[in-house]
Amino acid sequence: MKTFINEISNIISEKFEQCGYDKEYGKAIVSNRPDLCEFQCNGALAAAKKYKKAPRAIATEVVEALNSNEVFEKLTIEGPGFININIANDFLNKYINYMYSDKKCGCEETSNPKKIVVDYGGANVAKPLHVGHLRSAIIGESIKRIAKFLGNEVIGDVHLGDWGLQMGMVISELKRRQPGLTYFDSNFKGEYPKESPITIDELEEMYPYASKLAKSDEKAMEEAKEATVELQNGRPGYMALWKHILNISVADLKKNYGELNVNFELWKGESDANNYIPDMVDYLKKNNYAHTSQGALVVDVAREDDKSPVPPFLVLKSDGAALYGTTDLATIVQRVQDYSPDEIIYLADKRQSMHFEQLFRAAKMTKIAGEDLKLQFVGFGTMNGKDGKPFKTREGGVMRLQDLISIIKSAVKTKLDESKTIKEDEVEEVCRKVGLSALKYADLSNQPTKDYVFDIDRFASFEGSTGPYILYTVVRIKSILAKVAKADDDKILSPYSDTERKLMLQLVKFSEMVELSYNNKLPNKICEYIYDLSNAFNKFYANNKIVTEEDLQKQASWINLLNLTQKVLTTSLDLLGLETCERM
Template identity: 35%
Template structure:
C-alpha cells in the first residue's frame, strides 16, 4: 500500500491524456512527492510546470486541467491549485482510517512485494582474515547486511557473499614476517594476534612513498613480500603449508564478531577459492582481445576502454589494470573478474552489488567495464560506495599501520555506554515516581548489548552512506536525537503503554478497532505510519538505508507529539481509547520492523 504509487496511478491517465510526448509521462509522475509543508497538504503534484512548457500553456491552467481530468476516487479530497501551478493533495480521513486498519492486519505493514522479483548478489564485509576485524570492516558489513535485509523484505532473492581476503598480497607480508620475525610462543598462544603483529611490523618498514602492496616497487622489503605471494600462488609447498596453518584460527576469529553483530552471510568464498580459475581468466581475456601485454605484464584497459600507449596519453587517461604481473602472480583485479564469472554462472543474478569504500571507485569502474565486454553486459553492476569512519579528531583511522581499533574492543566500549544509558534511564524514571522493575543481571546485560551494538549500527546507517562520519559513542548512545537508543526507547515506551492498556495484540492484528482521526496529531501520525512502504521502497531503489532511519526519526517525533497531546489510556470514550491504542500498537510494530531491516534489535523495557 504505497500511497505515493497510488497517487501516481491516479494521475497517470490524466497526464497521458494531456502530454504531447507520452515518453515523458514517467518523469511527470516523478514530480508527485510528499508535501514539504503539511499545512499545504499531504502530497504535492509539481508536474504542471514541466507539462505547461511542453504544451506552451500557463502552468496554473494546466494544473486546473489535470485536476479536472482526475477520475472519481475515494482517495483524495478536492485538490487545490496554488502559486505557479502546484497541485496540493490531501487524503480523505475515511481513506486514512480504512488504510490503517488494513495495514494492522498485514504482517508487512503495507509493504507489497516488488512488482518484479530480482536476484541480487551482495558482496559485503570482505575482511582480510590475516588479522582481527577492525573498525575499517564495520561500514561494509553493516551497510551490506541492511541492503540484504531490505531487498529480501521486498521479495527479492538475495545472496550475501563475504569475499574474504585470504590469498592476496597481505599473505606475502605474513609469510615473510613469519619466516623472519615470528615469536613462536606468541603464535602458539594466540595465532591471530601474532599474525596481526607481524603484518603491522612489516608494513611499517615499507617505504612511505611506496606503500601500495600490489604495485611496482624499488623497496627491497616489499619486493621480498611480493615474491612470497608469487610463491604461494605458484603452489610452493612451504608457503601453502603455512597458509593452511594460518587459516583455521583466522576464520574462527570472524565467527563471534558476526554473531554479535547479528550478521548472517550466506557464503564466504575467499580469494583462495578463485585461485585455480585465475590462469583461465587471463587466457580468456587475451583470446577475446580484452587483455594485452605491457612491459612484461598482462593488463586490461581502463573503464573507458582506452589503452594509453604514450607517456602523454598515460597522464591524460586512467591507467590500465594489471591482471598478471611480470613475476606471474595475479592481482585482486584478476580475482574480482573470476568472482564475477563464478557468481554469474552459479547464481545467475540480475545485479551484483559491491559494498566497498569509495577509494576503490576506479578499480570497480575498470572491472565492470571489462566484465561487460567479456560477456556479462546484461548484469547490473553497482559499486555501493561509502565514506570513511573518522576518529574524534576527524581523521581517518589507519588500518595498515595498526592504529584502527579492533571491532571487539569497539563493541565492548559501546556496550559499556549502553549499560550506562540504561542505568541513567532507570534512575531518572524512579526519581520521577515511575515503577521500574528490578531486572536480573543477565537481562540487564542483554539490554546493554542491544543498546550498544544498535547504537554503533544506527550511527553508521543514519547518514548518507557516501559521507564520512565521526565515531563518537557518547553521541551514538544519546537518548535524544536521531539515535538507535532513542528509537529503542520509543519502542519500549509503546510496549509499556500497551501492557498498561491490557491490549490483546493478536486481536488487534486480526480484528482491529475503528480508527478515529479527530485531532491533527492523530492524523499526522496516521500519515507517517502509512508512509512506511514509501521509505522501504525508496531505500531499496537507491540502495540507501539512511532513508529508513530518516523515516524512523519522523515517526518517533510524530508519536511523541501525539502522545503528548492526545490521552491514550485516559481517552474520553472506549472507542477513542481503542483507536489510539491501535495507533500505539502500529507505531510499536513499525519501529520494530524498520529497525530489524537495519539489523538492530529492540528491548521490551528500558
C-alpha cells in the first residue's frame, strides 16, 4: 500500500483526469489550517493557468466528481479554489488496520534497492573524540538506519584519519621520549613486540603535546614531517608502531561510538586508500585528465556556468606529496572497485562544501565515478555555546565527547532522582538511555545545516520537544499495556472520540515522514513527527480511561491502538539511533 497521503492524492488525481485536467494537479497535502480541514488540494489554482479557466470552477467540477466517493467525509471549496478535505472514518480505519498488521507499520521497502556507502565518522587516530565529531556520527547513523529500513543495502564507513601528519607527530614524539625502542633502530631485523609501547591514555596526552610543540618548534615540525614520509614509504619499525597506535585507537573509538549507539560496518581509513594513489595518478596523467600547474598536479573542475570561482582540484603538491583530497579521490576508486555502490553519502561540516564540490566534479570529469554513481554531501552546522560560538569547555578548549556525555547523564540522573521511580540497580542504565536520548534528539531535531545552542536544562527536560519526553511517552504506553489483558480481537475500530481520531491521523503520516526524511536526508522530520505523535497520544490518554473502560470491545480496540502507537514510536526512535526504557 502507498503512503496515506498518496492514497488520497491518487483518488483526487483520477477525478482531475476524468474532468479533463492533468492528473498532476490532484496532489493532496496536509492542511496548513487544521482548524478548517485535515487535508487540502490546491491544484485547481495551478490548473487555471494552463486551462485558462477560473480555479473555483475547476475545483467545483472536481469536488462534484469526488462527492460520490466514500473516502471523504467532507469536501468544501474555499477562497479562490482551495479544496478542503476531511477523511471518512472508514477509510482512516482501514489504513490504521493495515499499519497494525504490517511489520513495518505501512512503510514499503523500495522496489529498486540501492547499494549505498555512508561516510560519516571522520575520527582521527591518536586523538580522542570531541564534540565536533558528534553531529557527523549521529546524523550519519540515522541516515544509514533509515536507508536500511527502506530496503537498501547500506555500508557505514568511519573513514579514519590515520595516515597524515598527526601520525608523524606521535612517532617523532615517542622517539624523543623513548629513543631506545626497537622501532627506531633502522638496523633491527627481528620481530617487533606484539604489545603496544604506549597506552591509550598516554597516546591522548602525547598527541596534543607533540602538536603544540611542532607548531612552535621548527625542528620538531621537520622531525614530524620526516617521520610521516618514512611511515608512508613503508619503514618497517614505523609501520609496526603505526599498527599499534591504530589498534589501541580503534578499540577506544569503538567503545566511545558504541556509547552513542553508533556502529560502523567498515573501519577503513586514509591508509587503505594509499595503495590506490599511484595507479590513480598514472590514470589521470595518461588520459590527460590532470595537468601540471605551478609544479602541482591538478584537475580543472571549473564550469562555464559557475557563478563563483571553483578552484582546480589538487591531486599532488609540487613536491609530489599527496593531500587530503588525493586520499578522498582514491577512496572513491577503492569503493567503486570493492563495492560497486549506487550512491556514496558524505557527512561533514558544511564549511567543507567547496572541498566536496571539487571532489565530486573531479570524480565525475575523470570518470572515476560513473554516470550512475550518485555522490551526495550532507553538510551540518555546529553545536554552539550560549555565546553563539562553537561549544567549548570552561577553560576554552574543545570538549571531549566522553565528558559531554557524562554531563548530560548527570543532568538526567538529577531529574530521575527527584522522581524516585527507578530501582537502584536500574539507575545507571536508565540514565545512559535517557541521557543519550536528550543529547541525540536535541541534535537530530535540528535541520542538519543549522547551528544550534547547547542548552543542557532544555535538552534534559521531560517536557516539550525533547528525547526524555518521547521516551517517557513510550514508558507510559508500556505501563498501561502492563495493566490490561491482551486484546482478544486484532482489529482497531473506528475512532470513538476526536482525540482518538487525531491520534490516528498522526499515525497514518508515519510512512510519509520516513520517506521524506530519507529523500531529503533530514532526520529532524522524524523528530518532528514523533513529538506530534506523542502529543496526540497524551491528549488521547488524558481523555479516555483505558484501564477502567467497561466496554470490552472498545477497550480491546484501544489496546491495539496503543500497541500500534508504541511500535511506531519505538521504530522511529530506533531510526534515530535511540533506545527505549521500561521505566523512567
